[in-house]
Amino acid sequence: MNEILNKFQKDFSKLQKTIEAEGEILLGKLMTAANKATSNKNVVAKRKELEKLVEKQISKLEPAFEKFYKEAKSTASKYGVSLDKIENIEKKVRSKAKTKAKSKTSTKADAAKVKKTATKASASTAKSAVGGAKKAKTKKKA
Numbered sequence: 001m002n003e004i005l006n007k008f009q010k011d012f013s014k015l016q017k018t019i020e021a022e023g024e025i026l027l028g029k030l031m032t033a034a035n036k037a038t039s040n041k042n043v044v045a046k047r048k049e050l051e052k053l054v055e056k057q058i059s060k061l062e063p064a065f066e067k068f069y070k071e072a073k074s075t076a077s078k079y080g081v082s083l084d085k086i087e088n089i090e091k092k093v094r095s096k097a098k099t100k101a102k103s104k105t106s107t108k109a110d111a112a113k114v115k116k117t118a119t120k121a122s123a124s125t126a127k128s129a130v131g132g133a134k135k136a137k138t139k140k141k142a
């Protein structure tokens with residue numbers, strides 16, 4: 001089991017270093033392109049150029065990631081671990097967490113709406129009561 005973890009860790013660190021190096025190159029190109037952009041025409045042209053660069057970098061990284069994933073999957077299967085099962089469990093947990101987060105934010109938003117309507121209603125009731133009292137005072141004076 002330690003062997004699989006060590007191999008996985010080495011492969012993962014290799015992939016991470018590759019991604020970091022490609023990211024630094026891409027950031028450098030982005031910075032130079034952003035510095036050169038002075039007018040709208042240049043910005044549009046640079047944007048298209050950057051999109052092409054990003055697509056190119058992604059196409060370079062995809063095979064490395066696929067190779068890493070296949071190696072990790074085969075190494076894990078040698079030791080009786082199914083990465084597909086782990087991935088499915090992780091997806092289920094993530095979807096449950098998202099639904100819980102959405103329900104919490106929706107309940108907070110609903111509570112805020114109820115509070116606003118309650119304060120508006122109480123304010124309008126108070127205004128009408130004040131308005132009614134003013135009308136009664138003016139009638140008494142007359």
